[in-house]
Amino acid sequence: MKLYSYFRSSAAYRVRIALNLKGLAYETVAVHLLKDGGQQLSDGYRQLNPTALVPTLADGDWAVGQSMAILEYLEETHPEPALLPAGARARARVRAIAQFIACDIHPLNNLRVLKYLKHTLEADEEARNAWYRHWVGQGLAAVETMLAGHPDTGRYCHGAQPTFADLFLVPQVANARRYDCDLSAMPTVLRIDAACNELAAFRQAAPGNQPDSEG
Amino acid sequence: MKLYSYFRSSAAYRVRIALNLKGLAYETVAVHLLKDGGQQLSDGYRQLNPTALVPTLADGDWAVGQSMAILEYLEETHPEPALLPAGARARARVRAIAQFIACDIHPLNNLRVLKYLKHTLEADEEARNAWYRHWVGQGLAAVETMLAGHPDTGRYCHGAQPTFADLFLVPQVANARRYDCDLSAMPTVLRIDAACNELAAFRQAAPGNQPDSEG
DSSP states (O other): OEEEEOTTOHHHHHHHHHHHHTTOOOEEEEOOSSGGGOGGGSHHHHHHOTTOOSOEEEETTEEEEOHHHHHHHHHHHSOSSOSSOSSHHHHHHHHHHHHHHHHHTGGGGSHHHHHHHHHTSOOOHHHHHHHHHHHHHHHHHHHHHHHTTOTTOOSSSSTTSOOHHHHHHHHHHHHHHHTTOOOTTOHHHHHHHHHHTTSHHHHTTSGGGSTTOOO | OEEEEOTTOHHHHHHHHHHHHTTOOOEEEEOOSSGGGOGGGSHHHHHHOTTOOSOEEEETTEEEEOHHHHHHHHHHHSOSSOSSOSSHHHHHHHHHHHHHHHHHTGGGGOHHHHHHHHHTSOOOHHHHHHHHHHHHHHHHHHHHHHHTTOTTOOSSSSTTSOOHHHHHHHHHHHHHHHTTOOOTTOHHHHHHHHHHTTSHHHHTTSGGGSTTOOO
16 A cells, blocks of 8 residues: 655544554655645646545555545454444544544644635734644643543543544644644643553654654 | 534534435434524533534434534444445545545634634635635535546436435535535536435425524
């Protein structure tokens, strides 16, 4: 399998963790979001993925984008170790945490959105950083509430094994740190992030450990 | 089951279509996003759903948010009629279309984001409408490319039966029309939207047909 990835993309980061946890070998194809006016916007990449977003997973001559769709695909085709818990309600809880991060935190702070704020709305750096921290702060505070004190929260977001929820949480926390967001009121989020990062599968998926990493 | 819903919420609209297609009876609990300073922000609603977003599906004393998590839950607990196709790759394609709309079009145009643009970034109505049309236009153009000419596109986004992809497409098209977005370059999107709206399950889920509708 090939993963079209950018080291800093948190959506690609989620998939890298899943591939590592499942022990699946893959080749990284670097798509630099800033070079050449954005390599994801090239005709070649758009043929593979018309949305011009990373990541894309290619399996032979077949390819699919969107991190959550890729994770569900990997879960169906390589079910062990499971990254979704047993039971429809437990799976719904895990997917809801993951989806909230995927839909309602991350896309607001995507590179293309920050570019629009800068170039079209002429928001200065201070306003853009405030925007970023607003959505991350509000979003991760809600995640903290979903996790803290919930009977199913364990060492990880759900129980004693990593699930999709952790795969979305850890890259989002990494982004938050990069933008100096205040995470002091989110002890459960921080505890789970630390537990995940004790696992090599998470650490090896981090932006700093990618072949296209710039540090 | 109870669906905490706002008639204009396109995320709630997706779930309403699924419940109708699967023939599941449910009670609508209206959560007015504009009244009382936003009923979704009340302590009561936040206890049910800490993200303060609609929809929430309640099944007895259990509840879950996030439309995609709810749809996967309904698919697992009420598998007929199936809203995901057979085959892992086909399901990945359907989920990728749905996720792209869920993550990369819709959240950028959410009410809370438009409010931030207005009140914090002081973007005027023209700038806010341009923002809305930018993301919808770019997003649905990518959806058009994913659908047009793809061998698996049929009467609906994938084959001859509605799938998750259609449940995300139709509410997004309705939003686009509400904001006078130009859809003339998206004939496949429009054809599939029309096919879906021939089904009562889609029509009955539309904003204008909800108990809390304001027209």
